[in-house]
Amino acid sequence: MVSHLAWLDHDETQRRRVMQVIDQFRDEGTVDELGLGSIRDTFSSLLLPGLSTLHTRARYLLFIPWLAEAAAAEAKDARALAPLFREKEYRLIEALDRAGETQGVIGGTAKRKLQRMPSGMFWSATAHYGLRLTGKSINATLRQAHDAARFDRRTEASDDPGARPDVAPTGFDPRLPAPPEDLLVETTFTLSPTEAEYLRERMCTTQPGSMFPWLFEHGVDEDARYLWQHRDIARLDGPLAATVDHGRRFSTVMTGATVLYNLMLAREKDDDELVDGYSEAWRDWNAEVETGNLLAGWDRGAFWELVQRNGNITSTTASFVDAWLTTATAAGSAPDAAAEEIVRGREIQLKGARARLGGNVAGVNAWRGQSGGQLNYNWPVAVRILRDVIDGREN
Numbered sequence: 195m196v197s198h199l200a201w202l203d204h205d206e207t208q209r210r211r212v213m214q215v216i217d218q219f220r221d222e223g224t225v226d227e228l229g230l231g232s233i234r235d236t237f238s239s240l241l242l243p244g245l246s247t248l249h250t251r252a253r254y255l256l257f258i259p260w261l262a263e264a265a266a267a268e269a270k271d272a273r274a275l276a277p278l279f280r281e282k283e284y285r286l287i288e289a290l291d292r293a294g295e296t297q298g299v300i301g302g303t304a305k306r307k308l309q310r311m312p313s314g315m316f317w318s319a320t321a322h323y324g325l326r327l328t329g330k331s332i333n334a335t336l337r338q339a340h341d342a343a344r345f346d347r348r349t350e351a352s353d354d355p356g357a358r359p360d361v362a363p364t365g366f367d368p369r370l371p372a373p374p375e376d377l378l379v380e381t382t383f384t385l386s387p388t389e390a391e392y393l394r395e396r397m398c399t400t401q402p403g404s405m406f407p408w409l410f411e412h413g414v415d416e417d418a419r420y421l422w423q424h425r426d427i428a429r430l431d432g433p434l435a436a437t438v439d440h441g442r443r444f445s446t447v448m449t450g451a452t453v454l455y456n457l458m459l460a461r462e463k464d465d466d467e468l469v470d471g472y473s474e475a476w477r478d479w480n481a482e483v484e485t486g487n488l489l490a491g492w493d494r495g496a497f498w499e500l501v502q503r504n505g506n507i508t509s510t511t512a513s514f515v516d517a518w519l520t521t522a523t524a525a526g527s528a529p530d531a532a533a534e535e536i537v538r539g540r541e542i543q544l545k546g547a548r549a550r551l552g553g554n555v556a557g558v559n560a561w562r563g564q565s566g567g568q569l570n571y572n573w574p575v576a577v578r579i580l581r582d583v584i585d586g587r588e589n
Contacts, residue, residue: 227565228451229511229544236505237441238571241405241421244322245572245579248315250298251383252393252582257286258313259325259366260373266339266364275336283311285378292380323396328365339364383582390586405434413584414577421573440497443488445569450479451518452566454529455537458551462558477527489523514540
């Protein structure tokens with residue numbers, strides 16, 4: 195949603211403040227105040243599976259297995275595995291820093307004070323894309339890789355080469371590209387062509403029904419704020435086109451509920467600047483819904499069949515969404531009491547006495563002027579990750 199705010203009596207500082215607040219609606223990485231996360235995650239998993247807002251650069255998908263296997267091979271016993279792996283992650287931060295990397299470095303500021311390590315952020319993704327072959331935890335996988343390394347060393351020393359079995363499984367894909375020798379000395383996020391092709395193949399092979407194959411063919415569009423604004427999206431067809439369309443309609447129509455939530459809080463806080471901003475945002479949203487025929491042309495039965503088949507959607511969430519869609523059909527240039535009651539009731543249903551719109555004065559006072567945002571289903575993350583892979587293949 196694009197907001198065009200009109201200003202008559204406010205100075206430039208005030209205008210910038212409210213514009214910054216409203217602009218955050220383009221970022222879904224904020225609190226899910228109205229409980230739409232289950233449907234959001236369903237579309238994220240269907241369209242761009244395995245990605246998370248925590249993901250920064252594609253080469254971390256390789257860094258993690260490389261460091262884990264190196265730690266497993268070097269550790270003298272199982273007790274040394276976790277500390278050694280953590281030390282290697284710290285050294286990776288330093289190696290990236292020495293190479294001059296600044297964008298997307300996890301721990302670039304915290305350095306050795308970092309608590310949430312890259313391995314924890316990317317661990318699930320390594321399994322999603324088949325770089326990791328088991329569903330085990332980090333520690334369990336380290337132990338498996340350590341046992342495999344010890345077994346291989348023993349069999350290599352065997353006097354009877356014909357008696358040696360195949361290499362013991364480490365828990366990672368044996369086809370992983372080899373790490374560079376200077377990985378922990380100085381390294382960058384630039385993928386080699388071999389590494390990039392491997393990641394492209396893994397993402398497309400393990401997620402064939404996702405948008406990944408199409409995006410690798412058509413390229414990413416950095417100018418598109420949302421997937422459905424991709425320059426070539428009109429060329430997408432079949433079930434994926436229908437899924438993108440459902441996701442687009444849901445994201446756009448439900449943005450109105452989030453705008454209204456913030457407008458109601460702005461009124462509760464008696465902040466005229468924010469009231470003006472969110473009122474204008476509501477009018478823009480209402481115009482977008484009407485001109486885009488987002489409700490009248492929407493097969494909501496097919497939408498619910500899709501999300502219920504692929505997600506875990508509670509009856510209360512479905513009831514809230516249905517109530518909002520019905521109300522949004524009759525929305526005008528200003529929200530009515532029925533729309534406000536739906537939003538208020540939903541927050542109270544989710545939070546009880548903690549609900550800001552339920553009389554929680556302290557909660558209203560602590561509100562910073564913006565909550566929630568338009569759902570993008572991890573599209574900005576996909577742009578970053580896929581751009582790294584595409585650029586690597588072209589190196």
